[in-house]
Amino acid sequence: MKRVLLIIAVIALYALHQDYWFWRTAHPLVFGFVPIGLFYQACFSVAASLLMWALVKYAWPVHLEEEIEHRKSEEDATH
């Protein structure tokens, strides 16, 4: 279930990159000078970082890490 939710989150964020709703307008100017389209894409970058945190937390390929660690300890034992 966790995996399905993460896949949906990745696809959703990719789709949200195409923000057609702010295509033709600069308003509102956030902080009085940042066009909304630019502000949205900056927030998108923060959201991407949060998604990466979720992937690292819930979908980290632990098996690869363990396999290498196991191999290393075996090698150390033989030496």
Next chain:
Amino acid sequence: MIPAIFVFLYLAAVLYIGVFAFRKARGRKEAEDYFLASRSLGPFVFLFSLFGTNMTAFAILGSSGHAFSNGIVTFGLMASSSGLVIPLTIFFIGTRVWALGKKHGFMTPVQMFRDRWECSHIGTVIFVVQAVLLVPYIIIGIMGGGTTLNVISGGFVPYWFGGAIVALVVMGYVFFGGMRGTAWVNTFQTILFLLFGAIAIVVIGAGMGGFKSAANAMLSSPALAPLLTRERISPYYFFSYTFIPLSAIAFPHILIFCLTAEKMKHFKKTVIFYPLCILAIWLPCVFLGVMANRVTDIPEIRAKQEARRVLATQGKSMTPEARDELREESSGDEVIMLLLQHYAPLWLAGLLGAGIMAAVMASDSQILALSTMFTEDVFAFYGHKERFGESVQVHTGRLFIVLITIVAYVVALRAPETIFELAIQYAFSGFAALSPLLIGAIFWKGSTKWGALASTLWVATSVVAVAVFQQVVAAPAPGPPVVIWSLNGAEILSRTPGGTAVLGFMPVVPMVIVSVLLMLIVSLVTSKPRPQTIAKYF
């Protein structure tokens, strides 16, 4: 001249870092230490060096220049899409390649392909295509160095001398420090990049009298208001750009960097912070590039705006050569340097100039990657390592670094910069279309060497075809594209002012899709590697 002194001090610092790294390297296994820093980079250096490796001159100079001409769309096109796609590829592909490298001792992507698909000469074909696509970066880095030193010193340092200094410094620390030197220099450079954006926006914002009035003035100007929206950019074009960051993980220097981490957990910080690092560098540069359009007291920027206006109003009646000349004049690559020279105090302009220099000098990793590929994929693969030993292999790698830098410098002196800028444009698409090779090798048991060969040949052919097409059909004036081939009202192939469109998309989209299809179809009908080979990977 004061800013140039800061830049020279910076160059001395990076050279010192490289030589220092060389001293640290003594007493370890030679080839792996020189080319991969003994696979021992810690989390901090790994994050900053991997990020710095991927940030070229374009991150600061090109992004602000593109934003100056095209507006806020630059950030969505190139930064936020990369902030999603690149860490995803590092998460899914980079970690797996790291694990395979640790298990099987790979030092280059081609070594992995050769082993995974039981092939030899097909690996050599992939090496050649990767190397040819990588060389323009090294040349453009030297050109950028020459131009930047020339501008920062107010013309005191000639282009040829500036290029020579940059080439010597980069060659010096890559030669002595290998991967460890390159990684440390990249870490130092990335910290400079990150400081650059924040300081530049404060200093230039204050100099311009605040951004609020500038933004409102732009909104009230019919010519400038569209730069604060994306109305001049097609949604197809915007969507196409999300394919370009696939190139990052397929670049040999990035993939080789993935092999340098000491532990897999070091990828965690890189994956999480990558989008934020991109945000910290690109947002100020893009914003300043857009705001430069409101600057009225810098004659060079006014001249660029005038060239843009003439191109838009009279471009259709001009010859292609005259249009190209005006495009060059209106190009905004140096707007950020002009803003700094005008609004920052001299000492600060010098420090920020060093930050720009750091971005320009990102060709170090490409030089080292080419050297690693040559010594591992050609020198060692064809038996010379066994014959002459590992020391000779490292010496050969160092000799290769000297030769490639000299060749790149000579070419940089003689050839026009625009040719290599174009080549880099094609190279991004080319590497993006090579990414199915990695995905096939790591995630699909059914992939074969023939599928990989078909994809690689398709990439080479399509890159050449797009280059030839854009040389033969001149770029039209700003406005609607010139349709070259249409079918039942559908615009199949068009020449746009900025490049080529296939069914409205950038060429990278069909290039990647066809590459995937070729990998799939050809692999399905050809014989697989032996089960014991496949078992090593799955």
